[in-house]
Each structure stands twice: as structure tokens, then as C-alpha cells.
Amino acid sequence: xxxxxxxxxxxxMKAMWDSDHPLTLGETTKLLNESYGKNWKPQTVSTFIAKVxxxxxxxxxxxxxxxxxxxxxxxxxxxxxxxxxxxAFWDKGDVAEFISAYFxxxxxxxxxxxxxxxxxxxxAKK
Numbered sequence: 001x002x003x004x005x006x007x008x009x010x011x012x013m014k015a016m017w018d019s020d021h022p023l024t025l026g027e028t029t030k031l032l033n034e035s036y037g038k039n040w041k042p043q044t045v046s047t048f049i050a051k052v053x054x055x056x057x058x059x060x061x062x063x064x065x066x067x068x069x070x071x072x073x074x075x076x077x078x079x080x081x082x083x084x085x086x087x088a089f090w091d092k093g094d095v096a097e098f099i100s101a102y103f104x105x106x107x108x109x110x111x112x113x114x115x116x117x118x119x120x121x122x123x124a125k126k
Contacts, residue, residue, distance in 0.1 A: 002073060002081055003055040011036055012048045013057055017075040022061065022068035025049065 005013060015031045016023060023031065029045045032038040049069060052058050057078075058069040091097035099116070108116075 002057070002078065005052065005055070005057070008048050009052050009055075011038070012045065013052055013078070016058065016069060016071055022070050024066065024068055028069070 011032065012028065015028055015036060018035075019027075019031070025042055025046055028049065029040060029042045032040055032045060049058065053060055053069070057071070057073050059072050061068050061070050087093060087095055087098045091101065
């Protein structure tokens, strides 16, 4: 179980997870503003980064004057935890109920159903 992230902290972490290398504050600010539609100043991003560092999601790495941030909790770990908590709260842990709610008022396509079937069958083999 992880400490919960605010909406802004999630966007910061999404930028970190989407990157193929550890980011600096400047790179993070640029990515958030250009790719995620934010208009944040470096000080704002620095505050959010400090909070996710405190929550144990990132580690600050100092290399001389350059500071980068190392990811400590993978996107896969975080998504799994968030998904389980969501389903536990809203659907009492019943994944079938969650899927039913997801498709409420929407028809699932054959391709989507086939992908879901393959995922479920793959889970049975684990």
C-alpha cells in the first residue's frame, strides 16, 4: 500500500514513468508543460516532486550540481495497487462487477472482448 497521490502528483509521476531516463527539474517542467498541457513554473514542479520524494515514489540523485530523480515505485506496481483499491472500494473486490460497470451504456467490440478473454486466460496460467 502506497501513500495516495494528489492529481498533480500523479501527473508528475506519469511524466517520470513515461520518460526513458531519469529527469531533471527542468526536463520535468518542460515535459509537463509541452506534453501534458500544464503551464507550471519550475518552483511549482519542484514542490510536487518534493512531495512524491517524501511519499517514497522518487529518490533524488545528486551528481555534482545536476539533480535527477530515480523512480522507486514502478508504474506497474502503482497501477496494480490503485486498481485493486478502486475495485475493492467500489465493487467489493468483484472484478466482474467492475468490468460490467466499465461497459455500462457502451457495447464492447469483438476485438476488445477477445483481448479481455486472452488476459483472463493468461491469468489462469500464472
